[in-house]
Amino acid sequence: MAKVRLATVWLSGCSGCHMSFLDQDEKLLELAGEIELVYSPIADVKNFPENVDITLVEGAVGNEEQLELLKRIRKNTKILVALGDCAVNGNVTALRNSLNNSVEEVLKKAYVENATLKQNTPTHVPRLLKKALALNEAVKVDFYVPGCPPSANLINYVLNELLEGRTPALEGRFKYG
Amino acid sequence: MKPDELRNLAQKEDELRKSYRYRINVCCSSGCMPFGALKVLSAFKDAVKESGVEEECYVARTGCIGTCSIAPAVLVEPGDYLYQNVTPEKAKEIVKEHIVNNRPVKSMLYGNEAYFKKQLRIVLRNAGKIDPLRIEDYIAVGGYYALLKALTRMTPEGVIEEVALSGLKGRGGAGFLTGLKWRYVARATGSPKYVIANLDEGDPGVFANRTLAEADPHAIIEGMTIAAYAVGASKGYIYVRSEYPLAVETLKKAIEAAKSMGLLGEKIFETAFSFDIELRLGAGAFVAGEETAILASIEGRRAMPRPRPPYPAQSGLWGKPTLINNVETLANIPVILLKGSEWFSSIGTKNCTGTKCFSLTGKVNNPGLIEVPMGITLREVVFEIGGGVPPGRRFKAVQVGGPSGGFLPEQLLDLPIDYESLTKAGAIMGSGGIVVLDDTSCMVDTAKFFTEFCVDESCGKCTPCRAGLYKLYKILDGFTQGEGDIQDLDKVEDLCEFIKEASLCGLGQTAPNPTLTTLKYFRDEYVSHIVEKKCPAGKCFKDGGGAGS
Amino acid sequence: MSKTVELTIDGKKVAAKEGDNILKVARENNIYIPALCYLEGVSSLGGCRVCVVEIRGSPKVFASCVTPVAEGMEVITDSERLRRYRKWAIELLLAERPHVCSVCVANGNCELQQLATELGVDHLRVDRKWTNYELDLTHERFAYDPNRCILCTRCIRVCDEVEGVHAIDLMLRGKNSKVIFDLDDKWGFAESCTSCGKCSAVCPVGALYVKGKPLSEVKKKELVSFVMSRRSEKTIG
Ligand SMILES: Cc1cc2nc3c(=O)[nH]c(=O)nc-3n(C[C@H](O)[C@H](O)[C@H](O)COP(=O)(O)O)c2cc1C
Ligand code: SF4
Ligand code: SF4
Ligand code: SF4
Ligand code: SF4
Ligand code: FES
Numbered sequence: 020m021a022k023v024r025l026a027t028v029w030l031s032g033c034s035g036c037h038m039s040f041l042d043q044d045e046k047l048l049e050l051a052g053e054i055e056l057v058y059s060p061i062a063d064v065k066n067f068p069e070n071v072d073i074t075l076v077e078g079a080v081g082n083e084e085q086l087e088l089l090k091r092i093r094k095n096t097k098i099l100v101a102l103g104d105c106a107v108n109g110n111v112t113a114l115r116n117s118l119n120n121s122v123e124e125v126l127k128k129a130y131v132e133n134a135t136l137k138q139n140t141p142t143h144v145p146r147l148l149k150k151a152l153a154l155n156e157a158v159k160v161d162f163y164v165p166g167c168p169p170s171a172n173l174i175n176y177v178l179n180e181l182l183e184g185r186t187p188a189l190e191g192r193f194k195y196g
Numbered sequence: 197m198k199p200d201e202l203r204n205l206a207q208k209e210d211e212l213r214k215s216y217r218y219r220i221n222v223c224c225s226s227g228c229m230p231f232g233a234l235k236v237l238s239a240f241k242d243a244v245k246e247s248g249v250e251e252e253c254y255v256a257r258t259g260c261i262g263t264c265s266i267a268p269a270v271l272v273e274p275g276d277y278l279y280q281n282v283t284p285e286k287a288k289e290i291v292k293e294h295i296v297n298n299r300p301v302k303s304m305l306y307g308n309e310a311y312f313k314k315q316l317r318i319v320l321r322n323a324g325k326i327d328p329l330r331i332e333d334y335i336a337v338g339g340y341y342a343l344l345k346a347l348t349r350m351t352p353e354g355v356i357e358e359v360a361l362s363g364l365k366g367r368g369g370a371g372f373l374t375g376l377k378w379r380y381v382a383r384a385t386g387s388p389k390y391v392i393a394n395l396d397e398g399d400p401g402v403f404a405n406r407t408l409a410e411a412d413p414h415a416i417i418e419g420m421t422i423a424a425y426a427v428g429a430s431k432g433y434i435y436v437r438s439e440y441p442l443a444v445e446t447l448k449k450a451i452e453a454a455k456s457m458g459l460l461g462e463k464i465f466e467t468a469f470s471f472d473i474e475l476r477l478g479a480g481a482f483v484a485g486e487e488t489a490i491l492a493s494i495e496g497r498r499a500m501p502r503p504r505p506p507y508p509a510q511s512g513l514w515g516k517p518t519l520i521n522n523v524e525t526l527a528n529i530p531v532i533l534l535k536g537s538e539w540f541s542s543i544g545t546k547n548c549t550g551t552k553c554f555s556l557t558g559k560v561n562n563p564g565l566i567e568v569p570m571g572i573t574l575r576e577v578v579f580e581i582g583g584g585v586p587p588g589r590r591f592k593a594v595q596v597g598g599p600s601g602g603f604l605p606e607q608l609l610d611l612p613i614d615y616e617s618l619t620k621a622g623a624i625m626g627s628g629g630i631v632v633l634d635d636t637s638c639m640v641d642t643a644k645f646f647t648e649f650c651v652d653e654s655c656g657k658c659t660p661c662r663a664g665l666y667k668l669y670k671i672l673d674g675f676t677q678g679e680g681d682i683q684d685l686d687k688v689e690d691l692c693e694f695i696k697e698a699s700l701c702g703l704g705q706t707a708p709n710p711t712l713t714t715l716k717y718f719r720d721e722y723v724s725h726i727v728e729k730k731c732p733a734g735k736c737f738k739d740g741g742g743a744g745s
Numbered sequence: 746m747s748k749t750v751e752l753t754i755d756g757k758k759v760a761a762k763e764g765d766n767i768l769k770v771a772r773e774n775n776i777y778i779p780a781l782c783y784l785e786g787v788s789s790l791g792g793c794r795v796c797v798v799e800i801r802g803s804p805k806v807f808a809s810c811v812t813p814v815a816e817g818m819e820v821i822t823d824s825e826r827l828r829r830y831r832k833w834a835i836e837l838l839l840a841e842r843p844h845v846c847s848v849c850v851a852n853g854n855c856e857l858q859q860l861a862t863e864l865g866v867d868h869l870r871v872d873r874k875w876t877n878y879e880l881d882l883t884h885e886r887f888a889y890d891p892n893r894c895i896l897c898t899r900c901i902r903v904c905d906e907v908e909g910v911h912a913i914d915l916m917l918r919g920k921n922s923k924v925i926f927d928l929d930d931k932w933g934f935a936e937s938c939t940s941c942g943k944c945s946a947v948c949p950v951g952a953l954y955v956k957g958k959p960l961s962e963v964k965k966k967e968l969v970s971f972v973m974s975r976r977s978e979k980t981i982g
Contacts, residue, residue, distance in 0.1 A: 101868065104845075104846070104847060107867070107868050108839075108868065108869055108873065109845075109873065110845055110847060111845060111847060111848060113843075113845075113873075113875070114843070114845060114848075116843075116873075116875035117843060117875040117876065117877040117892075118877070119877070150875075153868075153869070153873075155868060155869075155870075156872070160868070163867040163868040164867075165867050165868070167846065167847035188865070189865050189867040190862075190863065190864065190865035191862060191863055191865075192862075193862060193867060194846075194853075194858065194862050195844075195846040195847075195858050195861060195862075196845075196846025196847040196849065196852040196853070196858065481918070483918075498915070502791075503789075503791040503808065503811035503812075505813060651919060651920065652919060653919070654918065654919035654920070655918050655919065656896065656915070656917075656918045656919045656920065656921075656922035657790070657791075657792050658791070658792045658793070658794055659792065659793050659794050659795075659834045659837055659838060660794055660833070660834070660837070662841075662896070662919055662920055662922065663837035663838060663840070663841040663920070664833070664837050666841075666874075666919075666920045667837060667840065667871040667872065670871070670872055671871070687870055690829070690833075691833065691871075694829070694830050694833040694834075697805065697806055697830065698794045698797055698806055698808075698830050698833075698834070699794075700791055700792070700794070700808070
């Protein structure tokens with residue numbers, strides 16, 4: 020039987036969700052028999068591939084580059100899973116949305132007011148979106164795994180359910196924050 | 197006042213009225229005032245004097261006749277000749293031709309006979325025909341006779357029975373049987389009991405209650421006093437919005453006049469019954485018209501609705517049994533007592549008797565205040581009374597019931613106007629607003645507009661209305677800017693169901709109606725916004741158009 | 746003096762005091778109905794609508810915390826529809842103001858967060874509103890973050906009905922409603938406040954809290970029952 024093609028993606032998040040993913044420890048080995056990791060920050064693949072079965076996305080959508088990538092992910096993925104609070108609802112990444120929604124204000128706060136060296140805003144990086152978006156504010160999302168980070172057990176549960184072709188039942192299993 | 201005094205006064209006034217061959221009624225209500233009605237009034241008085249017909253022609257300052265689109269309006273009796281857009285110059289000519297030469301000035305008459313033909317004026321029986329500031333005018337046309345009859349010849353239970361038999365339902369929106377409500381209050385234990393007349397009328401574009409108060413305040417006072425007698429109340433409040441200064445002023449003077457004649461106060465008509473009325477001004481929030489919010493407001497608290505039960509009938513003002521009725525409901529009462537429940541219930545339909553006042557506005561040729569028998573069809577109202585949509589335009593929809601009323605399409609125009617049919621179609625009777633839309637209106641944009649109104653008017657107490665309506669508004673706003681996808685329509689329907697079913701008061705429970713009905717009857721417009729990013733009416737996507745991110 | 750009535754809740758026969766609300770009666774009989782703005786011991790608001798139930802014979806749903814029991818009533822506390830409505834209520838509250846649990850003092854001790862878990866509100870179908878209310882840190886012992894407030898009015902009711910002070914109320918209406926102290930004074934300058942701490946003890950979320958103490962250290966549930974058991978006392982430590 021062909022292995023399930025799995026991708027994991029790291030957008031605007033702290034990588035904590037990926038840490039939690041790795042925390043599945045020995046259960047990862049069990050998964051490894053069934054999946055092929057086709058794209059991930061922990062695998063060296065340049066472009067997001069086609070025909071992906073399941074993609075776990077960590078992080079909110081913070082800039083234009085990420086938005087492009089997410090749209091490509093959506094196009095190439097059967098099941099898109101929002102992994103962790105940032106992906107699910109913006110979380111810490113989206114705290115900046117409270118600052119009058121002005122990108123300039125955000126950059127000034129981060130790179131000028133609170134910086135000690137080199138007080139100027141960066142120019143050679145992708146443009147920030149006006150608002151940091153939860154994944155479902157940009158594309159259709161199939162499943163959600165909240166948590167900051169979601170526990171390794173929860174991630175494992177959801178993956179196993181999906182591999183079995185079942186719908187994960189999240190009631191009572193997750194916790195925001 | 198003694199019973200005989202009322203009769204004598206009525207007779208005297210009637211004779212006085214008959215001693216004039218003509219009566220010129222100049223509307224001086226909120227609709228006509230801004231167009232110079234007072235100048236027209238004095239022009240008539242001067243002209244009558246100058247022409248020397250003072251003995252034959254009486255010039256009266258009256259309330260609204262209902263045709264606000266032709267302000268200032270003037271009604272000449274006998275014959276009910278209605279002159280439109282009268283100016284001081286035209287006044288002179290009318291006096292010269294119509295009064296002196298007995299030749300009505302055809303060119304100045306309101307030519308629209310259909311406007312009145314289909315109407316039946318019970319609540320507005322005196323509107324535009326009596327001087328609201330002269331209690332004698334009201335008495336001359338039979339005013340306070342019903343009160344006299346109730347107090348001297350009927351028991352409180354007998355009054356309730358008569359009202360119950362008439363089939364009258366509350367005109368404030370919910371359509372609750374008035375007789376039944378009175379019975380609840382009458383049977384409730386607790387003293388004192390209160391009567392509240394609801395004149396909050398917070399719906400934008402609705403002015404029937406205001407007109408009634410400005411044109412015939414004593415009809416409200418008399419109805420209220422009868423209600424008080426029936427339920428055993430000793431104190432009444434008229435809750436009127438402060439944005440209605442003329443109505444407030446008129447009611448104030450009318451209450452004073454009734455008091456000075458002994459028609460209000462201690463031992464009315466020398467019976468054991470005493471009743472007093474005070475005005476209470478509301479601070480102009482739509483939700484303040486909801487009955488439990490009124491209770492809070494009169495008690496001096498924030499005008500926020502509270503859950504029922506307990507109903508005001510059991511525990512109202514300061515925990516005492518309280519009857520709350522709309523002023524239009526109350527204005528029906530004197531007529532019902534005088535003409536009888538059988539007569540009343542012969543008007544309208546079997547389940548929905550009597551008449552209803554509507555404020556007819558929007559894209560319609562003859563806007564104004566109308567009163568029609570229940571059961572009349574929307575088509576008759578829009579196309580016959582209203583004269584249809586302006587030339588060159590196509591009818592699209594009619595909204596019935598104020599800001600949270602549903603929109604009905606052409607194919608439902610033959611729907612009879614009654615509480616059940618309207619509710620079933622997704623509209624409501626509400627406080628009687630009818631807004632006509634033509635093909636220049638975008639239904640998505642219109643749903644958004646009324647949702648926004650309800651967002652602003654939500655009191656904030658319960659989650660569905662406070663938080664849900666705002667999100668609904670955001671989604672609709674997104675549609676008008678090219679956002680969203682077709683699956684969002686299911687989400688919208690689901691959210692609407694939650695708001696409708698789970699909100700605490702009528703505001704939240706009805707606020708999704710504009711969205712739900714436009715989705716039901718004009719779904720193609722949503723689809724074209726969402727899928728084709730096109731607004732059929734050319735209203736949306738104004739700035740740049742196209743999809744956002 | 747008060748009569749006893751009999752009703753069924755989810756088919757179970759229970760006896761109740763006439764006039765009591767369904768939610769209270771259900772709890773007394775160990776039947777669980779999710780609820781949020783309800784607080785036993787003070788008046789009911791009926792605002793959050795999480796506690797909705799069905800009553801056989803009626804097509805409507807009823808907020809159980811404000812619906813009195815009646816003889817022969819058949820209450821249904823769980824159905825597909827009720828679950829759908831409760832989810833909406835929680836979802837809308839989460840979306841109404843920025844709830845970022847990971848950086849919230851109430852994380853792990855929040856009734857809203859708990860209900861989201863329980864009812865499976867694992868994402869939001871509506872846009873979130875990123876309000877930017879100023880944090881009020883002027884009181885020496887307590888703090889108020891309007892960005893977390895869900896307008897349940899528990900604080901208002903407990904301050905008014907238990908502490909007897911009414912230092913808290915609502916300002917503005919609808920989506921702009923805001924909990925304020927005295928006449929929209931900063932808490933530290935609200936003269937009528939006796940600093941009793943009851944409001945922060947009953948706040949179900951991270952909007953009112955004791956400074957310098959993560960809520961995980963404040964055993965919230967116990968504190969609430971403590972406050973309620975000492976209704977007559979004027980101040981607590
Ligand atoms: C949001 C809201 C606004 C209302 N506004 C009015 C109003 O302006 N006038 C009115 O008579 N009833 C209004 N009502 C209805 C009243 O609550 C109440 O049903 C009515 O006054 C009862 O009188 P009735 O039985 O004569 O209709 C409103 C209800 C709601 C929910
Ligand atoms: S439905 Fe709206 S207006 Fe009525 S109580 Fe709820 S929030 Fe207030
Ligand atoms: S108040 Fe509760 S739901 Fe809101 S952020 Fe804090 S923990 Fe999360
Ligand atoms: S600390 Fe006590 S007195 Fe002060 S606001 Fe809170 S409940 Fe009221
Ligand atoms: S501050 Fe807390 S207790 Fe008070 S209304 Fe807001 S959420 Fe409720
Ligand atoms: S707990 Fe009943 S409405 Fe909030």
